[in-house]
Amino acid sequence: MPAARVAATPLISVILNTYNRAALLPRAVESVLAQTHDDFELVVADDGSTDRTPGVVAQFRDRRVRYVRQDNAGLPAARNVGVARSSGRYVAFLDDDDEVLPGWLEAFAGMIAASGCGVACCGAEVVHGDAAATEVREPYDLGAPFDHCVGLFHSGSFAVRRDVFDAVGGYATALPCHHQTELALRLVPWCGDHGLRVASVPQPLLRIHRTQETARRRSDPERFLAGTLYILEHHADRLGRSEVALASYLASAGVSSARLGRYPDARRYLLRAVRAHPTLTTGYGLLAISMLPSLADQVWKRTAFRQERPWSRSPT
Numbered sequence: 257m258p259a260a261r262v263a264a265t266p267l268i269s270v271i272l273n274t275y276n277r278a279a280l281l282p283r284a285v286e287s288v289l290a291q292t293h294d295d296f297e298l299v300v301a302d303d304g305s306t307d308r309t310p311g312v313v314a315q316f317r318d319r320r321v322r323y324v325r326q327d328n329a330g331l332p333a334a335r336n337v338g339v340a341r342s343s344g345r346y347v348a349f350l351d352d353d354d355e356v357l358p359g360w361l362e363a364f365a366g367m368i369a370a371s372g373c374g375v376a377c378c379g380a381e382v383v384h385g386d387a388a389a390t391e392v393r394e395p396y397d398l399g400a401p402f403d404h405c406v407g408l409f410h411s412g413s414f415a416v417r418r419d420v421f422d423a424v425g426g427y428a429t430a431l432p433c434h435h436q437t438e439l440a441l442r443l444v445p446w447c448g449d450h451g452l453r454v455a456s457v458p459q460p461l462l463r464i465h466r467t468q469e470t471a472r473r474r475s476d477p478e479r480f481l482a483g484t485l486y487i488l489e490h491h492a493d494r495l496g497r498s499e500v501a502l503a504s505y506l507a508s509a510g511v512s513s514a515r516l517g518r519y520p521d522a523r524r525y526l527l528r529a530v531r532a533h534p535t536l537t538t539g540y541g542l543l544a545i546s547m548l549p550s551l552a553d554q555v556w557k558r559t560a561f562r563q564e565r566p567w568s569r570s571p572t
Contacts, residue, residue, distance in 0.1 A: 266320075267295040267368065268361055268415060269344030273334045274352035275303040278312045285316055287355035287463075293362040297322060301338030304328030332427035332435055339421060346376075348415035353465050356412060360461040364415040367455040374452030375443055377407040377414045379460035385467060395456035400497035402444045405454040409436040412462040416443060420452065428490075433483035441491045481512035503533035507542060514546050517553075522546040 270288050274281055281300075288298050300313050302325040313323045324341045326334060339347050346368055350356060360378065367376035382391040395408040407414065414436075424442040431438055447454060488495065488505050495502040510525035523546045530539040545555055 266297045266344045267365060268293075268297075268346045268348055269339070269342035269418075270296055270298045270348050270350060270361075271301055271335055271338035271342065272298060272350045272352060273301045273303065273331055273338065273411075274305065274309060275328070275331070275334070276305045276307045276309070277352040278305070278307045278309045280353045281309060281312050282315075283355050284350055284352050285313070285321065287357070288350065288361075289316070289318055289320070290358050291356070291361045292358050293365050294320075295365070296320065296361055297342060297344060299324060299338045299342045301334040301341075302326070303331060303334035330429060330432075332429045332431060335435075336426040336429065339418070339426060342418075345418055346415045347418050347421055348412070350412045350462075351464075353467070354412055355463045355465075357461045357463065359459070360412075363457050363459065363461055367457065368415070370453075370455065372451060372453050373417075373455045374420050374447035374450070375407065375414055375416045375454045377409070377454065377456035378462060379408060379458050380410055380413045380462040380464055381460040382464045382466055390460075390463075392460050394458040394460070398440070398444075399501060401491070401494040401501050402440060403448050405444050405448075406456050407440070407444075407454045408456065409440040410462065410464060411436060412464070417452070420446060420450075428486070431483055431486050432479040434487055438483075438487055438491070441487070441494055445494070477512040477515035481509060481516065484509045484512060499533040500536075503529040503536065503539060506532060507539060510542060510546065519546055519549055 272284055272288065285298065285300070298321045300321065300323045302309055302323065304325065304327045310323065313321065322341070324337060326337050335349055346364070348364065363378050364376045367373050377395045379392065379394040382393065384391070393408060395406050397404050397406055420443065424446050427435055428438050444454060484505055488509065495505055506525050506529035510522045510529060513525060514522035523543065526539060526543040526546055530543055533539065545551055
């Protein structure tokens with residue numbers, strides 16, 4: 257088999273972040289190497305793994321694969337380091353427990369070929385555990401906070417022009433979750449201000465694997481609260497363009513606070529949510545539960561509670 261071609265400046269750099277997932281990593285790497293579009297490089301950005309990750313990456317004797325490592329500093333920092341060590345004109349991201357379908361980069365390349373494309377998005381399918389059934393997510397109107405662009409911002413569902421990524425400052429390293437949402441809140445307006453489009457195709461070309469481990473991590477109330485408050489603090493003006501979006505983030509902060517037993521904070525955030533969007537009855541129910549700690553304990557602390565923003569679809 258002839259050696260894979262490596263362009264001096266590839267069209268797309270794929271940044272595959274990983275941390276102690278040596279057993280899962282090959283699936284993600286192989287899915288990228290199986291792309292029908294070959295003008296890319298794959299940068300595996302290791303956030304200080306202590307398992308056999310370096311050896312797993314070394315087994316892939318493909319010139320397009322590069323390995324970079326940092327001391328453990330968190331997922332956003334690893335992605336930023338991966339971008340800094342890459343050379344593509346566009347960058348795309350992939351989590352180590354997910355995979356992409358063969359036409360993924362070809363779809364991005366097709367959108368990128370059109371002039372004025374700052375961000376390219378595709379659809380995704382979500383596989384829950386070992387179940388064969390999937391949930392399909394297509395790019396959709398993200399609402400007023402995102403200038404009503406049609407997109408989808410999961411890790412793996414978008415590629416962004418490298419100079420745009422650099423201009424907005426990359427991923428926020430202080431953020432424990434909601435990384436894609438927060439990045440999109442900066443990418444979309446920057447593109448709009450500079451005459452660039454967000455393009456999308458509906459095909460689900462990213463496969464997201466949801467496991468019990470990822471469910472626990474995503475529902476951790478401490479992390480979820482910190483991420484939600486960061487977005488409320490840094491993007492209040494954008495969220496304020498939509499009553500539903502602002503109320504949803506405030507309600508999420510309230511529910512997370514309640515799950516942590518911080519009921520005065522929970523009531524404060526939920527009251528703000530109701531004031532932001534007084535015609536939605538859901539907020540009144542959440543506020544009422546927060547007034548009764550014994551009931552709230554049963555609803556939010558002693559039972560499995562799916563952490564989400566209750567009134568709006570999230571970009572991530």
